[in-house]
Amino acid sequence: MTHSTGPGRRRTLLHKLLPTIAAAGIGAAGLVGCSSGEDSGGQDAKAGKSADKSAVSSDTKASRDTEAKGTGIKLKTTTGEFGTKAAAAADFPTWGTRWVVHQTADLGSPSVGMINQGAPGQDRISADYQVNTGKRVCEDGACSTYMAHITKPVNGFLTVVAVDIPEDSLPGVPVQNGAEPPKPPQTGGTRAETLQRASTWLTANNGTRVPYSQAKMWKDGYRQDCSGYVSMALGLKAPGTNTVGLASSSITKPIALNDLQPGDLLIDASGDNNTRHVVMFEKWNDAAHTSYTSYEQRGDFGTDHTTRRYGLEPGSEYKPYRPLKFAD
Template identity: 80%
Template sequence: MTHSTVHGPRRTMLRKVLPTIAAASIGAAGLVGCSGGGDGDGHGAKADTADKAAGRSALSRDTKVKAKDPGLKLKTTSGEFGTKAAAAADFPTWGTRWVVHQTPDTGSASVGMINQGAAGQDRITADYQVDTGHKVCEDGSCSTYMAHITKPVNGFLSVLAVDIPQDSLPGVPVQNGGQPPKPPQTGGTRGEALQRASTWLTANGGTQVPYSQAKIWKDGYRQDCSGYVSMALGLKAPGTNTVGLTSSSITKPISLNELKPGDLLIDAAGNNNTRHVVMFEKWNDAAHTSYTSYEQRGDFGTDHATRRYGLEPGSEYKPYRPLKFTD
């Protein structure tokens, strides 16, 4: 049996520590975002429980391993332009000698251990989690979830080892079957891109996804305008930045009169607090005086509204067509 009877302080009984959601090793270019604003130039302000069921089962705690396990090196993911871009979340842990497993099964082989020397000494970085359907319990808290962690050891760890009030990791994608979440397909139609864009209008418990240049949404994409458009287009998570969307490998310039559903209007000038991008849906009138678009804008979040970005003389918004659309 791998359950330890020796614990560190039970911080999880208080469950006051919340995780810090972050992008794992995203470089400066990867963090560049954008802010949306009113209907003028588009530049606005900066965006801003556990199941306590009775019953206990042997869990992934181990007092038999004496030698310090060196663990495995943190994996990184190459982003669209060479930046490290794996969506991840960082969490505190509690207790001692939690086993990290080879698969999302507490009966699988050990690949390392956390908190070997002291209770709660290690923080873990998780990129996805698996609902195993098999409930395990520790100190009155129960969970069916195993987190795939990349730091300090690469493998699967019971969520019970994480010092949070939930029985699963908030903000971390859930993937049944033990495989990493699959990125959106890079192909697809204009209609599919607009459909993906519309999902963020209600993805936050029935409301829009909030805006953030630093946070990562549950699907792995940054919660700013370029992360949002990257998601809609099916680009690699966590998404390129606004300038990256103008790359010749992703889009090509077109004229305003050529705009079709799923095309983009991009202001790539200035800095991350002035640049912006919206996804065009349709013209609102025959004279092309306004259009309806999808966007992720500062101090609000996902929006589907009438806009005039790019229609004023001298506007910095320019129309672009994603290369995935061949028409």
């Protein structure tokens, strides 16, 4: 870990250039899985007081006031089931020189590289998620508890203090609870654990259900719509795939309706983001299989655990699928 060797202050230019960056989901009230949602909590404001510089992984030798081209943040956008929104991978400017990129979201972990080795702010970084470490890091009047997992120009973890923005966390980038990226679906896995994760959103919002939104992400980094919720329960990579992705052969396989077991899915992948929906099967409610209990994230309501009949009606567009992570 290196340290700051010269003065500098965070540019104020970005305060004028930086728009309010938020996922611009296009939610419309429609079928049960597809309506706009509510905002969820906020993030800590960027601190403006200087603190112990020895905690920072940097060796800055130039002022953050140095003008550079393209200082505005560039967020990629995607259009899909949940509308147009900021993509998980985002491009940000940096300041200063010789910021250390770490192996994990811990300033004490080994270095895996460095940014801005030759000139202040020469590198832009791309980040796919960030971690709230709970440990405050300050440099030159800017502070943050976040470390970003960057994929460019080095793959590893970088303190958000190195990013030339006025916030203490990266706008539009999912927050993960842990230092390692989510693991992809794999053979094996526990159905009980999947259902337990699904149940957490029933009380995750200060004892109440997580509100529905096609644009917002919950504190665990997952999108707050039906497919983001199921992606969370299955342990897929945040912010989650859409219903078409959940029905793909890389994640699930079709099964017979009567073969449904806890953790399996019923997916309607037809139409658009106002009609598609997915629920997670928990159990049959009777021997005749006339209804079942499921977990779902539904429009105008949020997380729900209730009786459903999706897929049981003749000609229904809901089809049963089994996640590949379940070996049976």
